């Protein structure tokens with residue numbers, strides 16, 4: 484990143500959107516405009532763009548294809564997708580192929596500014612990381628990772644244990660569970676900390692591009708190869724190479740990767756000489772690689788090479804204890820960054836956020852808290868500040884478990900499902916106490932089946 488005003492490229496086929504965004508950003512940033520993905524790519528080649536805001540649906544090269552291409556560039560910009568489809572699913576797809584984050588259209592300018600500020604911060608951190616690799620070596624690589632649940636502390640322990648070996652590590656887990664964060668932590672905790680940490684998102688590139696990115700190519704290796712390019716394996720020499728979305732690589736690339744893992748050497752595309760590197764590999768996937776092996780889509784020998792140490796990152800819904808910590812962490816951070824005096828969440832808000840399933844895991848939680856903070860009017864974040872879709876999802880989740888009470892009051896749109904849940908839990912505890920802990924009797928008293936009681940005991944964590 485340069486020291487001048489950050490440079491933002493806006494790609495959208497609608498003139499009004501382009502101009503509107505330019506109007507909002509031009510005070511603080513240098514802005515370039517493009518009407519489609521192709522023009523956007525051309526501008527990326529000519530200018531050192533820091534952040535791209537791109538529409539998803541455009542004629543010609545659309546937002547996904549643009550992202551795929553841009554993410555594979557030497558110094559890729561941060562890409563924020565602007566999507567009319569605000570589903571987590573679309574966001575996850577875009578982020579899988581290298582986008583940094585997404586915003587739903589119509590774009591909320593507060594959210595946009597916040598996301599840009601955070602993106603620039605990420606770029607600064609990246610620049611610092613490569614400038615001052617030495618200083619990073621002194622920090623505990625796990626400092627920035629929040630969590631105290633048994634599930635996550637087990638991961639911390641595994642990370643500490645394997646960090647300073649040369650073993651290949653396979654990090655598995657759903658999107659947003661922190662695979663990249665842990666990969667960086669492993670690097671920082673290792674004796675390679677003062678050497679490069681190089682990441683590559685395998686899903687963002689087609690087979691040829693990926694191979695040329697990984698191994699580099701010689702001048703003239705293929706049309707457009709105007710000069711020799713050093714691949715990421717070479718760049719990571721002495722350090723760590725992080726291969727994200729490893730489950731997405733083609734059979735041909737699997738073979739080539741296997742060869743490098745076995746021999747530690749390779750040739751640049753179109754090159755004759757053999758290059759030997761000392762690279763520690765960390766791979767990540769949100770797929771079940773073992774199942775892919777069984778299905779014949781992932782090579783078994785490569786799987787075993789990668790899976791020397793397997794660290795599974797638990798989804799957030801399986802470690803609810805970490806949710807309040809993460810809420811607090813992101814609240815403080817965002818409030819500070821936005822100069823907002825917010826002291827915390829109301830207990831009802833925490834209850835809803837704690838009950839939610841978080842399919843997008845920590846990334847989704849972070850985005851949610853950031854949005855809540857930006858929109859907040861009071862000094863405490865209340866149930867009203869919780870995004871509507873989350874409240875609704877939690878409401879549906881909770882009322883779905885209420886259908887065994889023929890005589891229970893129907894959940895109306897105004898009733899707080901959490902209160903109903905709390906009542907139900909109290910009723911069960913009371914019934915059990917009255918029946919001296921006998922579950923069959925308690926079930927009869929509650930007018931529910933023993934099986935339903937059993938399920939509810941599990942659900943409420945009543946022993």
Ligand SMILES: Nc1ncnc2c1ncn2[C@@H]1O[C@H](COP(=O)(O)OP(=O)(O)OP(=O)(O)O)[C@@H](O)[C@H]1O
Pocket residue numbers: 578579627628629630656657658659660661662663664665727769845846849
């Ligand atoms: N335990 C944690 N503590 C603090 N922040 C976290 C934690 N886990 C994840 N995050 C944050 O959540 C976001 C997503 O994490 P990260 O990109 O590492 O996930 P990922 O599993 O690699 O996702 P993807 O599969 O989509 O690439 C990042 O902003 C990261 O800093």
